[in-house]
Amino acid sequence: MLPRARFRNFRASFQFKLFVIFTLLTALMAVLFGSSYIVTEIREQRTYADNRCRLIAEHLADTIRLPLYAENRDTLRQIIQETAHTPDFHGVTIRASDGRVLAEVQRPVTRSADDLLSKIVEVRSTPLGTSPESAIIGANEPTGALIGTVRLDLDTTDLKARTRRLVTVACVTAFLFWITVSSLCYLALRKVTGSFNALMRGLESMQDGDYAVRIAPAGNDEPGRAAAAISRLAASLQEREEENRRLQQKLVEAMRLEVQNEKKQIMAKLIQTNRMTSLGLLASSMAHEINTPNGAIKLAGQQVAKTWKSAIPILDRVAEEEGDFVLGGAVFSLVRDEVTKATEVIGRCSERIEKVVLDLRAYNIGGRGEVKDKVNLNQVVSDALTIIRAHGRHGNIVIQNEPQPELPAVIGNRYQLEQVIINLILNGIHAIPDECTGTIKIASGCDREKREVSLTVRDDGRGISAEIMSRLMEPFFSTRMESGGSGLGLYISNFIVTEHQGFLEFESEPGRGTTVRITLPIAGSGTTAGPDDTPGL
Amino acid sequence: MLLRILAAVIFSLALLLPAAADAYDVLVLQSRRDPAFAEALSGFRNSRAFSERVIVLSDYADVDVTRIVREDQPALVLALGDSALEAAGKLRQTPVVALISLNIRSRRASHSNLTGIEMFASPERYLSLFHGMKRRRVGIVHHPARSGWYVQQARQAARLMGIELVVREVSSPRDTLGQLASLAGKVDALWMLPDATAVTRETAEAYFRFSQEQNVPVVSFADAYLRLGAAAVLEIDRTELGRQAGDMAVAILKGTGAAEIPLAFPRRVQPKTNPIVLKRLGIATEKAVSNSKE
Numbered sequence: 001m002l003p004r005a006r007f008r009n010f011r012a013s014f015q016f017k018l019f020v021i022f023t024l025l026t027a028l029m030a031v032l033f034g035s036s037y038i039v040t041e042i043r044e045q046r047t048y049a050d051n052r053c054r055l056i057a058e059h060l061a062d063t064i065r066l067p068l069y070a071e072n073r074d075t076l077r078q079i080i081q082e083t084a085h086t087p088d089f090h091g092v093t094i095r096a097s098d099g100r101v102l103a104e105v106q107r108p109v110t111r112s113a114d115d116l117l118s119k120i121v122e123v124r125s126t127p128l129g130t131s132p133e134s135a136i137i138g139a140n141e142p143t144g145a146l147i148g149t150v151r152l153d154l155d156t157t158d159l160k161a162r163t164r165r166l167v168t169v170a171c172v173t174a175f176l177f178w179i180t181v182s183s184l185c186y187l188a189l190r191k192v193t194g195s196f197n198a199l200m201r202g203l204e205s206m207q208d209g210d211y212a213v214r215i216a217p218a219g220n221d222e223p224g225r226a227a228a229a230i231s232r233l234a235a236s237l238q239e240r241e242e243e244n245r246r247l248q249q250k251l252v253e254a255m256r257l258e259v260q261n262e263k264k265q266i267m268a269k270l271i272q273t274n275r276m277t278s279l280g281l282l283a284s285s286m287a288h289e290i291n292t293p294n295g296a297i298k299l300a301g302q303q304v305a306k307t308w309k310s311a312i313p314i315l316d317r318v319a320e321e322e323g324d325f326v327l328g329g330a331v332f333s334l335v336r337d338e339v340t341k342a343t344e345v346i347g348r349c350s351e352r353i354e355k356v357v358l359d360l361r362a363y364n365i366g367g368r369g370e371v372k373d374k375v376n377l378n379q380v381v382s383d384a385l386t387i388i389r390a391h392g393r394h395g396n397i398v399i400q401n402e403p404q405p406e407l408p409a410v411i412g413n414r415y416q417l418e419q420v421i422i423n424l425i426l427n428g429i430h431a432i433p434d435e436c437t438g439t440i441k442i443a444s445g446c447d448r449e450k451r452e453v454s455l456t457v458r459d460d461g462r463g464i465s466a467e468i469m470s471r472l473m474e475p476f477f478s479t480r481m482e483s484g485g486s487g488l489g490l491y492i493s494n495f496i497v498t499e500h501q502g503f504l505e506f507e508s509e510p511g512r513g514t515t516v517r518i519t520l521p522i523a524g525s526g527t528t529a530g531p532d533d534t535p536g537l
Numbered sequence: 538m539l540l541r542i543l544a545a546v547i548f549s550l551a552l553l554l555p556a557a558a559d560a561y562d563v564l565v566l567q568s569r570r571d572p573a574f575a576e577a578l579s580g581f582r583n584s585r586a587f588s589e590r591v592i593v594l595s596d597y598a599d600v601d602v603t604r605i606v607r608e609d610q611p612a613l614v615l616a617l618g619d620s621a622l623e624a625a626g627k628l629r630q631t632p633v634v635a636l637i638s639l640n641i642r643s644r645r646a647s648h649s650n651l652t653g654i655e656m657f658a659s660p661e662r663y664l665s666l667f668h669g670m671k672r673r674r675v676g677i678v679h680h681p682a683r684s685g686w687y688v689q690q691a692r693q694a695a696r697l698m699g700i701e702l703v704v705r706e707v708s709s710p711r712d713t714l715g716q717l718a719s720l721a722g723k724v725d726a727l728w729m730l731p732d733a734t735a736v737t738r739e740t741a742e743a744y745f746r747f748s749q750e751q752n753v754p755v756v757s758f759a760d761a762y763l764r765l766g767a768a769a770v771l772e773i774d775r776t777e778l779g780r781q782a783g784d785m786a787v788a789i790l791k792g793t794g795a796a797e798i799p800l801a802f803p804r805r806v807q808p809k810t811n812p813i814v815l816k817r818l819g820i821a822t823e824k825a826v827s828n829s830k831e
Contacts (some may be wrong), residue, residue: 066746069739070714128765129741131729133619135759136656137637138574138772145738 010445015193015471022185025176031158034174041166049117049159056086057121057152064094068123068148071096076103090116091153095125097146107155117154123147173285193221202230211238265476269344287357301346354387374523377455378403383414384421385442388429397432399425402443408522410453412500420496424457424490424516430480431461431514451522458515464508472506561588562790566602566625568618569595573775577617577636580779585787587613594620603627613786616653625651632795634785636778638672639733642686642800652789652798654781656731657684658758658771658806660691664698666756666769666808667726670820676703676724676753678716680734687730702728713740717747729757729767741765754818760809768818769810777805 010016060083067075080092080103091106124144134140195217202215211234215227319325319332327335381401388399410417425440432438438460445454464472471477473494478487490504496502501521508514565581567574570593578591590609593598602624606614606795615624616635622644625633635641635653645651667675675695679688688704695702703724705716713735720727729744730738736744748755754768763770781804790796815822 066714066740066743070711072714125737125739126742128781129738130759130761131738131741132656132733132736132758134637135757135761136639136731137571137618138759138761139571147739294572 008360011330013193014196016191018189018193019182023178023182026181026185030174030178030181038167038170042163045159045163045166049154049156050119053117053119053152053154054121054294056154057084057119057150059132059507060092060122060152061121061150064150065123065147068096068102069125071102073102077105080105084152088155088158089271090155091151093151094146094148095151102148106153109155111155111157115156117156117159122149122152126192147313152476157361184434190414193228195219195221199223199227199230202227202234202447206230206234206237288300290353291357294350294357298347298354301343301350303341305340308343312336312340316323372413374409375412375417375521376407376409377417377453378407379419380414381421381444381455382444384418384425385497387418387422388425396435396437397429398437398439400439400441402441404444404446407444408446408448408453410500410520411523412520413496417500420493420518421455421457423493424518427489427516428457428459428461428514431459431463433462446522448494448522453520455518455520456515457518458513460513463510463512464506464514467511468510538667553771561590561609562612563587563589563615564606564609564613564631565589565615566595566617566621567590567591568620571618573637574617576775577779577782578615579781580776580781580782580788581615582779583638584783585777586778587783587786589615594624600624606631613789615782615786622653632789634782634789635794636782637775639683639731643683645800650795652785652795653799654778654785654801655687655802656758656773657687657802658773659802660687660694661698662771662806662808663756664691664694664700664730666771667700667728668698670726670754672726672754673699674701674703674724675726675728676717676720677704677728677730678705678713678720678735679730679732680708681706683734684730684732691728698812707735710734710737710740712761713737717743720747721751724751724753726753727755729755729762731758748814752818754814754820763809763811765810766814767818768814769808771806772809773803774805774807778806779805 026370060079064076064079067079076094080094083089083092084105084107089107090109090111092104093101094103095101124146127144129144130139198215198217202213205213213234214231215234216229217224217231315327315332324331324333326332328339330338381403385399385401421442425442428440432440441456441458443456443458445456446452447454468479472490474487475491476487477491478489494504497518497520502519505517505519506514507517562716565578567578581587584587590611591599592602592605602614607630611631614625614628614631614633615664616622616633617637619638622638622640622681625635626644626648629648629650631650631654633651635644637652637656638644638653639656641651641653641655646676647651660729664675675686677688677691682689688702692702692704703720705713705719707713707716717727727744727827741762742765744755745762747753748766748768755762757763757767757770759771760770760772781801785798785801788798810822812822
């Protein structure tokens with residue numbers, strides 16, 4: 001951590017704030033007590049000096065009372081000289097009661113008035129001293145008679161120096177006190193906040209994700225107990241994290257396996273899709289290869305029919321004229337109709353081949369999905385059945401188509417709807433077990449009030465379980481994945497129906513077959529779209 | 538007629554009765570209201586029932602004693618204190634008995650009709666005290682004009698008792714300190730006289746300082762000095778002083794001239810001692826007092 005960041009953290013710390021508070025409080029106390037002490041001491045010193053000056057002056061006045069009364073100047077001077085030994089003595093002036101100076105001693109040093117402490121004391125006779133008259137009559141004389149005055153001047157320069165020393169010593173003492181107390185406060189705070197710091201270091205480590213850290217409790221105080229609790233919590237978190245890691249590992253393993261299975265299934269589906277694509281291409285190619293000779297057959301058949309048709313009157317007249325004759329190994333009366341029927345069969349079959357090929361190409365190409373028009377569902381069912389029949393895998397299964405006459409048309413893509421119906425029919429066929437007989441009923445219906453057209457495909461096969469029923473519309477879900485199911489049939493069918501503003505419904509019970517209902521809205525005018533095809537089978 | 542006689546009687550009584558009320562024997566001039574004067578006056582009254590008029594001089598700014606005496610015609614004036622004695626100094630015809638004053642003797646020189654009682658106890662009483670204390674050299678500081686007569690008597694009495702008086706004379710209070718200093722080492726006792734020059738408020742202390750410095754007892758004349766350090770005093774009994782003056786007044790009223798009555802010492806004095814001072818000085822209290830009572 002950078003020094004600046006460390007200092008910033010330290011400045012924001014609990015320890016620093018407490019230290020600042022203690023330091024400021026200590027400084028305030030030191031200043032207050034120091035100032036109070038200095039002021040008190042200065043006042044005391046001044047009072048002491050004042051009292052001392054007064055006491056010296058009064059003592060001097062008491063001492064000189066009698067010499068002053070006797071105006072004995074020599075004695076007065078002698079007494080003053082004794083007083084002059086006082087360390088801060090500066091001068092004494094003794095005056096008689098009439099103001100005459102009887103004795104005066106001044107130090108040669110010149111001092112200003114501010115540097116002198118002066119006291120003037122009256123010299124009076126002792127109050128107990130009485131005159132004979134008063135003594136005889138016992139009268140009291142409360143105050144002594146004024147004899148003179150004493151003025152004492154003391155030099156205060158020493159006092160001022162002592163005051164300066166006092167201030168200096170007090171300031172230094174206060175400063176040392178402040179430094180000492182602040183240092184002790186810092187040490188005490190370090191001791192007290194050690195638990196906090198350990199707690200914070202532990203928390204910061206845990207914040208970085210290191211739950212292996214254990215905060216050593218620095219004491220049994222609140223932070224110490226919190227540190228212990230957080231250590232326990234960290235241990236628990238570490239255990240959970242390891243558990244999660246194990247579970248995650250297991251999950252990854254499981255997902256890896258699942259992805260591999262999924263991959264296998266997708267690959268199988270891709271193979272199936274590729275196979276279907278190849279099959280489509282093959283079918284398209286076959287359609288092209290079939291369509292060309294079929295066109296020639298159709299054309300030849302038409303030519304034959306046309307020729308036969310024009311030959312029949314001639315042959316009839318020949319038969320009338322010459323009697324019945326043999327033609328192509330059979331008598332003309334029999335051959336006449338058989339050939340006519342044969343040409344019709346040729347035409348009809350070639351048309352049928354053309355239609356199958358056309359449907360095969362349309363199914364494969366699918367490019368006509370964008371085309372929407374009025375569609376008669378009955379016709380779509382008929383076309384689908386044509387393809388189903390061409391598929392040919394419904395040997396024991398009876399497919400019954402029950403179209404509703406005058407069925408209103410719907411708007412849609414007939415090829416997509418046909419694909420849906422084919423899917424539903426094939427699902428019904430697959431639902432009927434092999435080697436079993438079964439019936440698939442296709443019925444159309446109409447609800448004009450709801451303006452809906454419905455188509456129902458019902459089989460009596462195995463039915464669908466509830467578990468499978470909930471996943472029917474999922475893509476790539478199939479119960480016949482092993483036998484070539486893509487799992488896309490119902491998914492695509494549901495998509496197509498939904499695109500046609502309709503919906504797809506399933507009703508099924510295991511063992512009792514399945515009913516699938518397609519419901520589509522009636523086209524705008526509600527008109528019927530062309531005649532129905534002939535019901536099949 | 539009867540009414541005229543009655544009116545004349547009433548008029549005469551009106552004139553005579555005040556005169557009868559104003560007639561008294563003694564005019565008492567009291568310097569000021571003070572218990573000491575009251576005590577002396579009480580003793581005076583106890584000696585005999587004089588008719589009197591009392592005037593306290595301090596109650597008035599100016600009192601014309603001469604006029605009062607002329608108008609009242611008292612037989613005697615009793616002057617209590619120095620102020621009263623001074624006020625009575627102008628009287629020449631009326632006899633004056635003075636009490637509680639230090640200036641009686643000096644006044645008497647110019648006032649023939651003045652008598653009274655001195656404030657000095659007899660020298661023998663003091664000397665007896667010194668004798669009891671076994672003191673043989675007694676120092677005295679005095680002003681000759683004020684107390685020279687007394688010192689003279691004291692010398693005679695002292696000589697008889699074998700006591701030497703070491704006398705220092707002063708002419709002003711300031712001299713006292715120097716004269717006291719000159720007694721240092723020469724006396725074993727100090728006799729403080731009621732001399733207004735030798736003893737003042739300013740110099741009284743010097744006696745007792747001398748006593749302490751020289752370790753000699755001071756014998757004084759008033760118990761006020763006991764508290765300052767006097768070893769013993771002879772306190773004058775003021776009541777008895779009044780009685781003594783009463784006796785003088787009786788004699789004067791009986792016709793004896795004041796000039797014929799000499800100044801007298803107080804008849805009764807009370808010795809008082811400061812036991813602590815005596816103890817410090819090594820003097821037996823009982824012996825000193827007993828001697829003074831003899």
